[in-house]
Amino acid sequence: MGNTFLTIDEVAKKLQVTRQTVSKYIINNELNAIKVNKSYRILEDDFINFILSNSTLERPVRFYLKKSRNCILDYDGKVSEHALLSESASGTLTHTDQQHSGPYNSLFFGDNLEVLKILSKELQGKVDLIYIDPPFATGNDFADIDNQHAYSDKLTHNEFIEFIRQRLILLRDILSDKGSIYLHIDKKIGHYIKIVMDEIFGYDNFINDITRIKCNPKNFARNAYGNYSDMILFYAKKRDNNIWNNIKEDLSERKIEELFPKKHPQHGRYTTHPLHAPGETLSGDTGKEWNGLMPPKGRHWRYSREELTRLESLGLIEWSEKGNPRKIVYAKDHAGVKTQDVWEYKDKGLSYSDYPTQKNIDLLNRIILNSSNPGSIVLDCFAGSGTTLIAAAKLNRHWVGIDNSQHAIDTIKKLFNKEDIKYNLFEHVTETHQGIHLTAAH
Ligand SMILES: C[S@@+](CC[C@H](N)C(=O)[O-])C[C@H]1O[C@@H](n2cnc3c(N)ncnc32)[C@H](O)[C@@H]1O
Incomplete structure (x- = not known):
C-alpha cells in the first residue's frame, strides 16, 4: 500500500x-x-x-x-479501507466448550467478518498461513447427502467481490511478515478476485495461480470444453520473505518406469550411471587404476578410488558382461521433483464426503508443509468440515477456524473427536464486544 x-x-x-x-x-x-x-x-x-x-x-x-x-476494480458498494478498519466489531465471543488450556486451536462459530474484527488485535502479524475456500458466487444452496442444509452461496457479482475483499483486508493485517495466503476459487469469478488480491496484498506479492484438477474429465453436452479444474491464488505478505520449505513431489509411476527401467528383486526399480566422465586426470587420484581397471582413454573416474571401493562394498556397482562398472541408482532414493503449479487433488463424491465441497486433505498437507513450520498459526475462516484445521493439527501447527454454519461446526466437532483433536469453541453473539484472549481461561 x-x-x-x-x-x-x-x-x-x-x-x-x-x-x-x-x-x-x-x-x-x-x-x-x-x-x-x-x-x-x-x-x-x-x-x-x-x-x-x-x-x-x-x-x-x-x-x-x-x-x-496497476489495476483496481471499481464497482458499486465498494467500502473504503479506512471506513472498514475504523468500524468497531459488533457482538462478543462466548466460550462454549473448553477442551484444552493452551493458546489458539480454537473454533469460532459466527460470521467471519465480525469474528476477525474481534480477533484482529490478538492475531495481528502472527498468522503464518491462511487458506480459504469461500463460496464461489454460484448462487446455489449446498446440502449433504441426506439433504441437510450446509450453507448458502447466494452473493454474486459486485456483492460477492466486496464480501471477499472486506475479509481479505482483515486477513492481510493478521498475516505475519513471513506469512502466505492461499485463496481457493473457481475460474468464473477467480480472475476478479486476483485483481482484488493485487489491490490488497500488492501485485508484487503474487506468487502462483495454481490450477487444481478437481474431478475426472467431464463430457459436457454444452458447446464448451470440459471444466475440470479450479484455481488457488497464492500470495505472500512480503514476497521472498515467506516461509517456503520446497517440499518435493514423488515421481509418478510412469516416470519411475521411464527413468528406472531395471528391477532389483529386493530394492525395486533402478537405473545405472557411468562411473567415468570426459577429461583425463594426469596425476590425480581419479586418473589412476582402480580394481585392476584404468578409466577409458580421455576420461577420469567420477569419484575418488576410496569412494569407488565404498560403493562396491555397498553393492552399488553393477558390472556389465564386458567388465564395465556402472553406479546403481535406486528409484526409492530419488529426492523427488520440484512441485509445479498444476495439482491433481480430486474432490470425493458427495456420498463419500463429510460435508459438501469438502477439500482433499492431501491438498492442505502440501500447502501447510510448504508454507508454514511446526508451531506456526494456520487460519481458515471458511472452515467448512475443518480440512485445514485437521491437517494443521496433525502437522503440529496451531490453528484457528471460523465458520457460520451450524452444520459445518457439527461436522468439524465430529471429525475432531474421531481424530482426537482437542479444541476450544467460541460462539459469536451479537452483543457489545468485551475483548477476547485466545488463551483459554485457566
Ligand atoms: C466451500 S465451503 C469450505 C469447505 C472446506 N474447505 C472443507 O474442506 O470442508 C465454504 C464454507 O464457508 C462458510 N461461510 C460462508 N460464509 C461465511 C461467513 N460469512 N462467515 C463464516 N463462514 C462462512 C460456509 O458455511 C462453508 O462451510
Whole structure:
C-alpha cells in the first residue's frame, strides 16, 4: 500500500476542484485526512478510496487511478479501507466448550467478518498461513447427502467481490511478515478476485495461480470444453520473505518406469550411471587404476578410488558382461521433483464426503508443509468440515477456524473427536464486544 501523502492543494488539482471543496470533503468525513502542523495531509490510499467511492467524479480522476496502481476494480458498494478498519466489531465471543488450556486451536462459530474484527488485535502479524475456500458466487444452496442444509452461496457479482475483499483486508493485517495466503476459487469469478488480491496484498506479492484438477474429465453436452479444474491464488505478505520449505513431489509411476527401467528383486526399480566422465586426470587420484581397471582413454573416474571401493562394498556397482562398472541408482532414493503449479487433488463424491465441497486433505498437507513450520498459526475462516484445521493439527501447527454454519461446526466437532483433536469453541453473539484472549481461561 502507498504511504505517500498529498496536500490539500495537490488533491484539489487532481480533482479539478477548489481548496474549499476539498476542505468540505474533509469536514464532512468523506475524505480522510491527518492534521500535521496546522495543515492537512491526505494519505494516497485514502485519496484513492475517496475516488472509488465517488462514482460521479470525472474521467481525469479515474485516469489518476490507472497511473497510481496497476489495476483496481471499481464497482458499486465498494467500502473504503479506512471506513472498514475504523468500524468497531459488533457482538462478543462466548466460550462454549473448553477442551484444552493452551493458546489458539480454537473454533469460532459466527460470521467471519465480525469474528476477525474481534480477533484482529490478538492475531495481528502472527498468522503464518491462511487458506480459504469461500463460496464461489454460484448462487446455489449446498446440502449433504441426506439433504441437510450446509450453507448458502447466494452473493454474486459486485456483492460477492466486496464480501471477499472486506475479509481479505482483515486477513492481510493478521498475516505475519513471513506469512502466505492461499485463496481457493473457481475460474468464473477467480480472475476478479486476483485483481482484488493485487489491490490488497500488492501485485508484487503474487506468487502462483495454481490450477487444481478437481474431478475426472467431464463430457459436457454444452458447446464448451470440459471444466475440470479450479484455481488457488497464492500470495505472500512480503514476497521472498515467506516461509517456503520446497517440499518435493514423488515421481509418478510412469516416470519411475521411464527413468528406472531395471528391477532389483529386493530394492525395486533402478537405473545405472557411468562411473567415468570426459577429461583425463594426469596425476590425480581419479586418473589412476582402480580394481585392476584404468578409466577409458580421455576420461577420469567420477569419484575418488576410496569412494569407488565404498560403493562396491555397498553393492552399488553393477558390472556389465564386458567388465564395465556402472553406479546403481535406486528409484526409492530419488529426492523427488520440484512441485509445479498444476495439482491433481480430486474432490470425493458427495456420498463419500463429510460435508459438501469438502477439500482433499492431501491438498492442505502440501500447502501447510510448504508454507508454514511446526508451531506456526494456520487460519481458515471458511472452515467448512475443518480440512485445514485437521491437517494443521496433525502437522503440529496451531490453528484457528471460523465458520457460520451450524452444520459445518457439527461436522468439524465430529471429525475432531474421531481424530482426537482437542479444541476450544467460541460462539459469536451479537452483543457489545468485551475483548477476547485466545488463551483459554485457566
Ligand atoms: C466451500 S465451503 C469450505 C469447505 C472446506 N474447505 C472443507 O474442506 O470442508 C465454504 C464454507 O464457508 C462458510 N461461510 C460462508 N460464509 C461465511 C461467513 N460469512 N462467515 C463464516 N463462514 C462462512 C460456509 O458455511 C462453508 O462451510
